[in-house]
Structures are given as structure tokens and as C-alpha cells.
Amino acid sequence: MAQFSDLLHRTLFRTISLLTPHRQSLVLRRYFDWWHRSPDPWLLATSPYEQRKYEETLKALPDRSYRTIIDVGCSEGVFTRMLANARPDAEITGVDISETALTRARRHAPSVRFLQADLFSLTGRYDLVVCSETLYYLGSRLEDASERLCGLLGPEATLLSVHPWPEARRLHRFFDASLELAAEQVVEDTDRPFAISLYFR
Numbered sequence: 001m002a003q004f005s006d007l008l009h010r011t012l013f014r015t016i017s018l019l020t021p022h023r024q025s026l027v028l029r030r031y032f033d034w035w036h037r038s039p040d041p042w043l044l045a046t047s048p049y050e051q052r053k054y055e056e057t058l059k060a061l062p063d064r065s066y067r068t069i070i071d072v073g074c075s076e077g078v079f080t081r082m083l084a085n086a087r088p089d090a091e092i093t094g095v096d097i098s099e100t101a102l103t104r105a106r107r108h109a110p111s112v113r114f115l116q117a118d119l120f121s122l123t124g125r126y127d128l129v130v131c132s133e134t135l136y137y138l139g140s141r142l143e144d145a146s147e148r149l150c151g152l153l154g155p156e157a158t159l160l161s162v163h164p165w166p167e168a169r170r171l172h173r174f175f176d177a178s179l180e181l182a183a184e185q186v187v188e189d190t191d192r193p194f195a196i197s198l199y200f201r
């Protein structure tokens with residue numbers, strides 16, 4: 001059943017991605033504002049599964065300092081907050097297409113800068129780029145999205161991408177082609193396996 005709903009989900013977002021980029025952005029913004037009409041629609045703050053994923057993700061980060069970090073597709077900033085606690089010296093930016101999600105994120109993490117933007121419009125250079133559970137919304141524009149994320153990497157920067165396994169193989173394939181895969185951890189002892197992939201520029 002989960003596979004059928006995943007298929008419907010992917011088909012919906014693939015169809016949206018066939019619109020012009022401008023319309024895709026408008027539709028995604030409306031959709032995700034509607035999706036966030038009630039707080040924490042994916043239970044990111046309370047689900048033990050999500051907490052474990054966040055903890056494993058933090059553990060996967062290299063032991064080096066990052067001056068600037070961007071978390072793309074941050075929703076209400078649950079993981080962004082954890083990052084801010086783990087890396088108190090970093091300047092952290094959380095980005096999401098939904099302003100509704102960000103209004104809550106700002107309340108919970110006043111020290112983080114939260115920015116409403118479509119991933120495709122992002123510019124700048126960061127030492128660490130995080131993208132978790134977001135690429136499957138971009139449908140046929142996955143390659144453009146991956147290029148945009150790679151373009152945010154400054155010199156010697158790190159990209160951290162976390163997505164369901166084995167779908168992560170497909171979702172991360174453009175990173176595989178243009179960056180150096182430094183480490184990949186697949187967590188399989190759960191009913192929703194996921195991969196944490198770490199790339200260096």
C-alpha cells in the first residue's frame with residue numbers, strides 16, 4: 001500500500017514539474033502552505049523515526065568547522081534547530097518554499113535566518129549544504145535542482161543529502177556524477193530505510 005501511495009505521490013509531483021518553472025513554483029508554494037495548515041504535518045518534531053534520522057545525520061557530519069550552512073527544504077526547521085545547537089558558531093540559513101512553515105520555524109529558532117524561496121532561485125556559496133527529504137518533489141527537474149544545489153557549494157564545501165533508500169540512488173545520481181562521494185550510510189533496520197550521502201566538492 002505504501003508503495004502505491006508513493007507512486008501516486010511521485011506522479012503528482014512529476015506532473016507539477018512539467019509546468020513552466022514559474023507555475024511549478026507557484027503550485028508548490030500553494031501546495032506546501034496548504035500542507036502546513038496545521039503544525040508539523042509530518043510529525044518531524046515527535047516521531048522517533050525522524051529523531052533517529054536526524055541524529056544519524058548529525059553523526060555523519062565530518063568533524064570540521066562550517067562557517068556557513070544552508071538547509072534547503074527545511075519545513076518548520078526541526079533539523080535546522082538541531083544543526084544550530086550542534087554548530088553554534090555557524091551562520092545558518094533555513095530555506096523553504098512555504099512561508100507558513102517558516103513562520104513556525106522562526107518562532108522556534110530565533111537565531112537562525114529563515115528565508116522563503118524556491119530551491120531553483122537560490123544563489124550564494126556555503127560551506128555546508130543540507131538537503132533532506134526534498135528532492136522527490138522536483139520531478140523531471142531533478143537534474144536542474146541538483147545542479148543548483150551543487151552551485152551553492154563554496155571551495156572545499158560539503159553536501160549532505162538524506163533520502164529514502166533505495167530511491168536515494170536515483171535521487172542522488174546527479175550528485176554522484178559531479179561531486180566526490182565521501183561517505184554513504186544506508187540505515188536499513190527500519191520499515192523506511194534511508195541513505196545519508198555525504199559529498200565533497
Ligand SMILES: C[S@@+](CC[C@H](N)C(=O)[O-])C[C@H]1O[C@@H](n2cnc3c(N)ncnc32)[C@H](O)[C@@H]1O
Nearest residue numbers: 032073074075096097098118119132133134137
Ligand atoms: C518532507 S519536508 C522535509 C523537511 C526537512 N528537510 C526534514 O528532512 O525533516 C520537505 C520540504 O521541502 C519543501 N520544498 C518542496 N519543494 C521545494 C522547493 N522547490 N524549494 C524549496 N523548498 C521546497 C516543502 O515545503 C517541505 O517543507
